Amino acid sequence: xxxxxLRRLAQALLVMLTVGLIAFALFRYVGDPINNLVGQxxxxxxxxxxxERLGLNDPFFVQYARFLANAARxxxxxxxxxxxxxxxxxxxxxxxxxxxxFAAALLALLVGIPMGxxxxxxxxxxxxxGFMMVSLVGVSIPTFLIGILLILVFGVLLRxxxxxxxxxxxxxxxxxxxxLTVSGLKALIMPAVTLALFQMTLIMxxxxxxxxxVLRTDYIRFARAxxxxxxxxxxxxxxxxxxxxxxxxxxxxxxxxxxxxxITESVFQWPGMGLLFVQAINEVDIPVxxxxxxxxxxxxxxxxLVVDILYYLVDPRLRADRAVAHGHG
Amino acid sequence: MTxxxxxxxxxxxxxxxxxxxRRGELVAVDGVSFAIARGEVLGLVGESGAGKSxxxxxxxxxxxxxxxxxxxxxxxEGARIDHLPEEELxxxxxxxxxxxxxxxxxxxxxxxxxxxxxxxxxxxHLDIGxxxxxxxxxxxxxxxxxxAAERRFDAYPHELSGGMRQRVVIALALAxxxxxxxxxxxxxxxxxxIQAQIIALLKRLCQERGTAVLLITHDMGVIAxxxxxxxxxxxxxxxxxxxxxxxxxxxxxxxxxxxxxxIPPLGRKVERLMQIEGSMPRLHEIPPGCAFHxxxxxxxxxxxxxxxxxxxxxxxxxAACWLFAEEGPDGRA
Amino acid sequence: xxxxxxxxxxxxxxxxxxLLEDFLHAPxxxxxxxxxxxxxxxxxxxxxxxxxxxxxLAAVNLLDALLPPAWLxxxxxxxxxxxxxxxxxxxxxxxxxxxxxxxxxxASVLLAIAIGVPLGLVAGxxxxxxxxxxxxxxxxxxxxxxxLIALLIDGVARGLLPRELHDELAIYVLIFAIGxxxxxxxxxxxxxxxxxxxxxxxxxxxxxxxxxxxxxxLRHILPNVLGPVxxxxxxxxxxxxITEATLSFLGVGVPPTQxxxxxxxxxxxxxxxxGEWWITIFPGxxxxxxxxxxxxxxxxxxxxxxxxxx
Numbered sequence: 009x010x011x012x013x014l015r016r017l018a019q020a021l022l023v024m025l026t027v028g029l030i031a032f033a034l035f036r037y038v039g040d041p042i043n044n045l046v047g048q049x050x051x052x053x054x055x056x057x058x059x060e061r062l063g064l065n066d067p068f069f070v071q072y073a074r075f076l077a078n079a080a081r082x083x084x085x086x087x088x089x090x091x092x093x094x095x096x097x098x099x100x101x102x103x104x105x106x107x108x109x110f111a112a113a114l115l116a117l118l119v120g121i122p123m124g125x126x127x128x129x130x131x132x133x134x135x136x137x138g139f140m141m142v143s144l145v146g147v148s149i150p151t152f153l154i155g156i157l158l159i160l161v162f163g164v165l166l167r168x169x170x171x172x173x174x175x176x177x178x179x180x181x182x183x184x185x186x187x188l189t190v191s192g193l194k195a196l197i198m199p200a201v202t203l204a205l206f207q208m209t210l211i212m213x214x215x216x217x218x219x220x221x222v223l224r225t226d227y228i229r230f231a232r233a234x235x236x237x238x239x240x241x242x243x244x245x246x247x248x249x250x251x252x253x254x255x256x257x258x259x260x261x262x263x264x265x266x267x268x269x270x271i272t273e274s275v276f277q278w279p280g281m282g283l284l285f286v287q288a289i290n291e292v293d294i295p296v297x298x299x300x301x302x303x304x305x306x307x308x309x310x311x312x313l314v315v316d317i318l319y320y321l322v323d324p325r326l327r328a329d330r331a332v333a334h335g336h337g
Numbered sequence: 338m339t340x341x342x343x344x345x346x347x348x349x350x351x352x353x354x355x356x357x358x359r360r361g362e363l364v365a366v367d368g369v370s371f372a373i374a375r376g377e378v379l380g381l382v383g384e385s386g387a388g389k390s391x392x393x394x395x396x397x398x399x400x401x402x403x404x405x406x407x408x409x410x411x412x413x414e415g416a417r418i419d420h421l422p423e424e425e426l427x428x429x430x431x432x433x434x435x436x437x438x439x440x441x442x443x444x445x446x447x448x449x450x451x452x453x454x455x456x457x458x459x460x461x462h463l464d465i466g467x468x469x470x471x472x473x474x475x476x477x478x479x480x481x482x483x484x485a486a487e488r489r490f491d492a493y494p495h496e497l498s499g500g501m502r503q504r505v506v507i508a509l510a511l512a513x514x515x516x517x518x519x520x521x522x523x524x525x526x527x528x529x530x531i532q533a534q535i536i537a538l539l540k541r542l543c544q545e546r547g548t549a550v551l552l553i554t555h556d557m558g559v560i561a562x563x564x565x566x567x568x569x570x571x572x573x574x575x576x577x578x579x580x581x582x583x584x585x586x587x588x589x590x591x592x593x594x595x596x597x598x599x600i601p602p603l604g605r606k607v608e609r610l611m612q613i614e615g616s617m618p619r620l621h622e623i624p625p626g627c628a629f630h631x632x633x634x635x636x637x638x639x640x641x642x643x644x645x646x647x648x649x650x651x652x653x654x655x656a657a658c659w660l661f662a663e664e665g666p667d668g669r670a
Numbered sequence: 671x672x673x674x675x676x677x678x679x680x681x682x683x684x685x686x687x688x689l690l691e692d693f694l695h696a697p698x699x700x701x702x703x704x705x706x707x708x709x710x711x712x713x714x715x716x717x718x719x720x721x722x723x724x725x726x727l728a729a730v731n732l733l734d735a736l737l738p739p740a741w742l743x744x745x746x747x748x749x750x751x752x753x754x755x756x757x758x759x760x761x762x763x764x765x766x767x768x769x770x771x772x773x774x775x776x777a778s779v780l781l782a783i784a785i786g787v788p789l790g791l792v793a794g795x796x797x798x799x800x801x802x803x804x805x806x807x808x809x810x811x812x813x814x815x816x817x818l819i820a821l822l823i824d825g826v827a828r829g830l831l832p833r834e835l836h837d838e839l840a841i842y843v844l845i846f847a848i849g850x851x852x853x854x855x856x857x858x859x860x861x862x863x864x865x866x867x868x869x870x871x872x873x874x875x876x877x878x879x880x881x882x883x884x885x886x887x888l889r890h891i892l893p894n895v896l897g898p899v900x901x902x903x904x905x906x907x908x909x910x911x912i913t914e915a916t917l918s919f920l921g922v923g924v925p926p927t928q929x930x931x932x933x934x935x936x937x938x939x940x941x942x943x944x945g946e947w948w949i950t951i952f953p954g955x956x957x958x959x960x961x962x963x964x965x966x967x968x969x970x971x972x973x974x975x976x977x978x979x980x
Contacts, residue, residue, distance in 0.1 A: 023810060038829035099695055144969065148962035150912045150932075152919045153954045156939060171943075218859055228441035233397055233438070234458045234509055235431025238423075245446050252448070264815040264933070271817070274920050286920050289825035297825050324493040325447055 017318050020309040025076070027305035031298035032075040035085075036064075038294055063329055084299035089291050098281060103183045104174055105269050105280030112203035112269075113212055113262045120208040120328045125250075128223065139212070145210040151268065155202040155275035162198060170195045172277035203272040207261050214257055218250045225249075252323050256312025259315030263308045345372035346517055346549050347396070352399065353408035354391050354573075356620070357430060363620040365391045365404065373517065378540065378550040380564030380581065381563045382557065382596075384617050387555045387570040393519045395419070396551070397434050398426035414516070435507045435510030435548075437520040437539070441502035441527070445494035451478075451505045452490035455512055462513035474512070481508045500531040507539055511546070512583040518543060521553045536563050557596065561585055566653070569593050572617055572628035574646070579654030589656040591633045627659065635660055693932050697968050702966035713769040720765040721748070724758035725927075732757050734974025738948050752948040754934075755941065760948060763934055764956045770930035771957070774844055775911040779903050782910075786856025787899060790888045794855065794864025805861070808854045816851040819911055823847035824922050837925040844923055848913050855902050863895040897975045904968035908961045914940040915957055 042055050042064070052056075059065055063074060078084070084094035085201045128134040149157075163171035175191030177184040186192025222228060223246055270282030277283070280298060288296035343382040354366035354497060360396070366388040373379045378527045381389045395402045396411055398421065411419040418429060438444040446454060455474035459465060465473070471490075478486035481504040494502055503523065510518050520539060524532035543550050552564055560567050568578040569590065588594045615632045619622060624631055630640040638657055647655040648662055693699055699758035712719050723729055734757035740750045751760040793804040813820065827843040828836060836843075867873055867890065876886050915932030917941075924930050926937065929951045937952030 012944060023813075024808060034826060034829075034915075038826055080668050144965055148908065148965050149958045150961070152914050153935065153958060156935065156942065156950060158953065160942060160947060164945075164947075168809045221694075226438060226440060227446045228505070229399060230436070230444040230509075231446065232399055232427075233430055233436035234461070234512075235427050235429070236457065236461055237427065240457070240461070244450070247447050249446070260813065263813075267815045267818040271822070271916055271920065285821070286922070289821055289828065289922050292825065294829060297822070301822065304814070304818065311814070323448065325495050333787055335756075 009017040012320060013313075013317065014311055020313055023309055024305060027302060028079060029072065029074050030080075032072050032299045034301070035075065035294055035298045036071060036200075038292075049236075053270035057295050066335075076331075079299075079302055080274050082303075085295045087293055087296050089287070089293045093240070094295045097296065098299060098303065099182060101279060101281045101284050103185060104278060105266065105273070105282060107186060108196065108199055108203060108272065108278060108280060109262075109265045112207065112272075113199040113265050115200055116207035116211055116262075116265070120211030121215050121254075123208075125219060125242075125247060128216045128219035129210065131220070140216075143209040143212055146205055151202060151206055151271045155198070155272060156207055158198045158202060159275070171198070174279060189290075196300050199272050199276045199278050202275065203265060203269060206268065207265055210261055211258055215250060215254055219246060222246045222249045231265060252319070255318060255322070256315055259318075260308075261309055263311040266307055267304055331336055339656070346375045346377075347373040347551070348398070348412040348413070349392070349409070351409035352392065352406065352411065354388070354395055354404060355407040357403040357405075358621075360621050362407075363454065364623070365620055366395070368517070369409070369570070369573075369575050371568050371575065373551060373577060376542070376544070376547045376549055377566065378552055378564045380560035380567040381551060381553045381570060382555060382560055382567055383570035384555060386617060386620070388573040389555075389570050390521050392570075393436075393521050393551060393553050393634075397430050397436055397519060398423075398559075399430075399436075412502070424650060426494050428462075431458055431515070432513045433515050433517065435513070435515035435518040437506055437510045437518060437523045438505075439522040439525050441499055441506050442494075444506050445502060447494055450491050450493055451497070452492075455505075455509060458509055458512040468659045474508075477508045477512065478505070480542065481505070481511075483508075499527055500535065503527060503535050504538065507535075507542065507614055511542060511570070514546065515548060517549045517551065519551045519553070523552070524556070525554070526560060532559070533562065539563070557585070568627065569596070572623050573620070574628060574657065576629065576658070577654075577656040579651060579656075583651055583654045589654070589661060590629075590658045591635050591660070592629050593656075627657075689974055693970075696970055696974075698966055699970040700971070702963040705959060705963035706967055709768055709963070712765050713772045716765045716769045720762035721750075722759040722762040723767060724763045730757050732816045736941070736949075738946075739948050739952075751952045752946075754937065754949045755946075760952050763929060764931070765933040766954050767929050767934050767953060768956065768960065770841070770924055770928055771911050771914055771932070771960070774841060774848070774914045774924070774930065775907050777845045778848035778852065778910040778914070779907050781845060782852035782906060783856055783899065783903060785849065785876075786853035787860050787895075789853065790857035790860025790895075790980055791891060792865055795862035795868060795883060801861070804857065808857055811851075812854045812858075813839060813851075814937070816848075816909070819851035820844075820847040820913055820917060820921065823850060823921075824917065828922075837927070840905075840923070840925050841928065844914060844917060847917070848910050851913070852906055852910065855906065856899060859898045859902060860895045864891050867891045867894050901968060901975060904964060904971055908964040908968060911957070911964070913961060927930055962972060 029047045042062075046055065046058065050107075063071060064073075068315055082095045086092065087094050087097055090097060107273050123139055130136040159171045162169045170191070171197060175193070175195035176189040177186045177192055178188045186196060228241060228246055229243050232238075236245075267282075269278075269280060270285055272278065273280045274280035274286055281303070284296060285300045287293070288300065349372070350370050350404040352366055353364065354555060355362045355364050369388070369392060371379065381392065381567075383389050391400065391404065394404075395406055396413075396418075398418070400406065406419050409419070410417055413429070415434070418426070421429070444452065449457075452471070452474055455477065458468040459470045459473055460467070463470075475486050478489060483489050483504055485503060485571065489497065489501075494505070497505065503526075507523075510520075519538075523539060524535050527535060535557055539550065542548070550563075552559070554560060564581050566579065567581050567584050568575050569584065569592065570576070571592050577584060577588065584593060587596065588597050618628065624641070625644075626642050627633070627640045627645050630636045633640065633656045637659060643659075645657045645659045645662055647657040650656045650661050673705060708739050717723065734746070734749065734753050735755055737749055737753040738745050739752045739755075739760075740747050742752075745752065749759045749761070751764070753759055754763065789804050793801040799849075824847045827839075827847070831839060831843075864887075873886060873890055876890060881889075911931075913936070914923060914930060918930050918932030919936045921936065924933055926933055929937065934953035935950050935957070936954065938946070938948075941947075
């Protein structure tokens with residue numbers, strides 16, 4: 009187990025170093041950091057002095073190492089636009105994005121998995137076919153358009169829900185939460201639904217496909233031949249085997265929710281990291297782009313790691329292979 | 338209905354199984370009739386695609402769409418079980434009719450321990466508690482020859498060898514003491530060296546319990562070693578049925594003769610080993626008349642036109658071939 | 671069933687009569703194909719199909735701004751779907767917008783194919799270290815959503831290109847960003863098929879008689895992977911159109927001077943609250959219908975080329 013986790017950690021580190029390299033290259037070579045720090049009136053000599061002081065004349069690897077060391081401490085320098093530390097900007101925006109993403113992920117899982125199971129078991133049923141049709145329509149409507157439609161219906165026409173922002177938030181230390189106020193919760197509904205919808209349809213289709221695959225297997229046939237109740241077969245044998253592969257892909261999907269939040273946040277003017285990132289791209293605010301990139305990579309790596317460990321715990325075949333390979337379990 | 342003693346355990350009458358396909362209905366099994374007595378082992382032999390497995394699946398109600406029973410009857414202990422409601426079929430499966438599948442590597446759920454799968458089968462059908470089920474499961478594992486059964490009880494399928502897994506599958510089939518076991522190619526997926534052991538085990542356990550077996554296989558050797566009677570299937574029909582010794586040593590139907598051809602008859606000199614030319618027709622191109630006629634060395638005009646009905650060719654021995662319909666066997670050197 | 675179907679060979683030529691026959695018996699697929707084709711034709715012949723030229727400044731009159739669809743009160747027969755804030759005919763902007771959306775979509779898909787298919791062939795055929803490197807890159811890229819990668823490429827391009835050039839090159843940047851973010855699917859699929867094909871006897875035989883590696887890949891392996899590539903390309907086209915629309919909606923896609931469907935939705939979004947819903951909803955509906963049609967076509971194609979799912 010330990011060896012397995014260690015190897016995964018090493019891989020994760022490698023991914024982070026690669027993404028760090030990209031982020032560093034962005035930071036260092038896209039646009040001139042000096043130009044973005046000083047005004048037009050700064051003389052060439054002054055620029056050169058600043059360059060030397062900031063270590064921009066050091067060898068590549070020294071600069072890269074310094075960048076990584078700073079990044080590890082959460083120091084990504086100053087935003088060109090806001091003239092404030094990037095870390096501070098992101099810390100302000102992080103709670104909004106994470107709360108939105110978790111709400112959406114929860115919604116996607118809680119609705120997507122049962123729908124997938126249902127459509128697999130009642131493959132030729134009218135309702136199941138309806139679900140499949142709706143899901144295809146769901147993946148065909150871009151996220152931002154769904155958001156706009158929701159705003160039109162529930163915000164503009166019915167006036168039930170707020171159309172932008174987070175509502176009232178409560179501060180818990182440095183964390184701000186919208187989950188504790190009525191207006192915060194109301195403001196969360198439409199963005200969370202918008203963000204969840206696409207993942208929901210994906211999870212549903214994935215669960216359905218895997219479940220159909222599992223239902224075709226010999227051991228399910230054999231379970232039927234043993235006279236087990238269909239409830240036991242479907243929700244015990246089949247579902248458990250379905251969820252093993254689904255878990256991996258779903259885990260990755262949940263990671264991408266944080267990235268897809270960019271779109272939802274733009275539609276609902278949700279004050280999260282995604283909105284910050286889109287602004288950064290528009291304004292070529294490189295330090296913010298680099299920091300966002302590394303943060304997202306970190307999320308992905310952590311989620312991957314958790315999924316791998318879960319996989320390892322759920323599937324006995326994997327455990328045994330490792331045990332054989334390493335001589336201990 | 339006649340008295341239970343006279344009634345065979347299983348009777349299949351004129352069974353017809355069709356598959357809906359884009360080319361229309363394909364007839365996979367046509368006019369198949371046979372019976373199995375209590376404690377008897379009936380071998381069902383034929384090439385792949387002959388309809389053996391489909392017949393077995395139909396008996397336990399596991400015929401998957403687009404396949405369906407289109408005609409005939411299946412009687413188990415005197416009562417019809419074709420077209421039973423799913424819930425009643427389920428109570429029959431595992432409880433009264435067990436099944437052994439071909440591939441032990443895929444027949445067991447990889448995520449459950451074998452002990453759990455045994456206990457779950459027993460507790461589904463028998464009114465027993467967890468502790469009692471565990472005790473029974475352990476005894477059964479020992480009976481099927483699993484060493485260190487206590488330890489293996491908590492093993493996952495992948496931790497056992499193929500032969501061991503097939504023993505577990507047999508234990509699962511017998512878990513609720515069924516009266517009939519349908520064994521579909523129980524040794525095909527196994528290593529040659531353990532095939533005989535598994536067949537011997539299956540035969541011994543069923544003999545001890547008085548359990549009848551429908552042994553589906555393409556392997557005449559397996560039939561010779563385990564079956565009391567044998568039915569030979571070709572293109573969805575039974576072409577010959579009779580006691581094993583009769584059919585194997587004195588095959589009547591030209592197809593059976595061909596099947597036995599590669600094994601030289603004992604004590605008889607033959608000029609050449611007979612080989613069957615061609616291959617079994619696909620379901621959508623089964624010829625009219627006798628399905629075997631295009632490959633038959635004794636083909637006559639009427640074989641092309643009319644389908645031969647089974648006729649008695651010996652004690653309890655029937656063959657469906659025009660050679661025996663009116664005149665005795667002729668034209669065979 | 672199994673006995674009946676396994677006899678049919680698993681791999682089928684990309685196009686054959688049976689496929690065409692299946693197609694004609696699938697009303698949904700036919701409808702999807704008709705809609706898709708309609709969009710393509712309208713886009714291709716936009717100047718002749720569209721009732722107005724929305725980019726002809728001389729023809730556009732600000733007095734016609736914000737007119738509702740023709741069937742509503744205050745509507746004008748000249749503008750069936752109403753007009754936008756600058757008095758442009760919404761129907762015409764949609765037709766011209768579809769032109770940009772489809773153009774960018776198709777070009778991105780072609781770029782992704784041009785990158786992914788050769789890399790997949792090489793990875794599968796060469797194996798070893800080459801394979802490992804290509805697939806490692808693919809894995810890393812695949813763990814990030816395409817939209818994020820496209821955004822990033824777009825951001826980098828903004829940083830590298832001078833501002834005045836940026837608008838001019840925006841469409842090419844977009845094609846590059848979407849194309850590069852989508853190659854992985856092709857590479858993985860082609861690699862998988864190549865690994866299978868490479869072991870087949872005819873390839874072994876070709877190698878033995880000294881046919882060169884590129885010739886084997888091109889002549890023997892490539893034709894066998896066309897089916898899956900076609901399926902991926904269709905579904906990818908839908909995704910590419912969505913990605914383009916999303917980027918344009920976020921304001922980092924095509925410039926407002928050459929609006930795609932996404933840009934139109936972005937522009938109209940500002941008028942949603944004041945009740946001029948048609949400026950957003952009609953381009954949105956057009957986008958959704960187009961993507962849905964392409965998706966339906968892709969879905970059908972995938973099932974039709976995969977006999978196992980029948």
